Amino acid sequence: KAGVTQTPRYLIKTRGQQVTLSCSPISGHRSVSWYQQTPGQGLQFLFEYFSETQRNKGNFPGRFSGRQFSNSRSEMNVSTLELGDSALYLCASSLANSDTDTQYFGPGTRLTVL
């Protein structure tokens, strides 16, 4: 099975712009979670989507949003970019059943805001 894929892998934007990142989960996985990783804060949970619905949300401002499509692919959007949004954005997918819900991560998208 192919792993989690994320596109693009690298992105450079300027302050005030918006950006959309894409995540394709492992085939058959229905849950997609997004995390932000920065050197100062480590990995922080953004949100989780399951069956096209946001099921869980972290403590990020409303500029960060996401969605999930019927094929379980997910996108996250960041509007009005700030310098502090520079980070590695990681997507993880899981089966979301009750016994084994291991999250498998993609390679990440490295976003640089200038």
Next chain:
Amino acid sequence: DAKTTQPTSMDCAEGRAANLPCNHSTISGNEYVYWYRQIHSQGPQYIIHGLKNNETNEMASLIITEDRKSSTLILPHATLRDTAVYYCIVRGLNAGNNRKLIWGLGTSLAVNP
């Protein structure tokens, strides 16, 4: 806040066993212990998880104490490619806030030749 505490860094000689400890004294009965590792700037890689019994797979062994307040990840024969940051995480599996992974700072393991 992370529900686990780990040493900041550890060293291990190549070919020897690496034993990485983790304290999770506030773990709940329905929470699992998960271990991931992250090699520089790559996505975290799942290693192993367990509830209360010891677990072993092709990558590592997980030893959980009887009171479940701590655990140890064992890499039986460490190689240079095992140099990474290792994260110990506790999480539940029910819908709700305890489904998300809350990451601490992990243990930076250096395997030396």
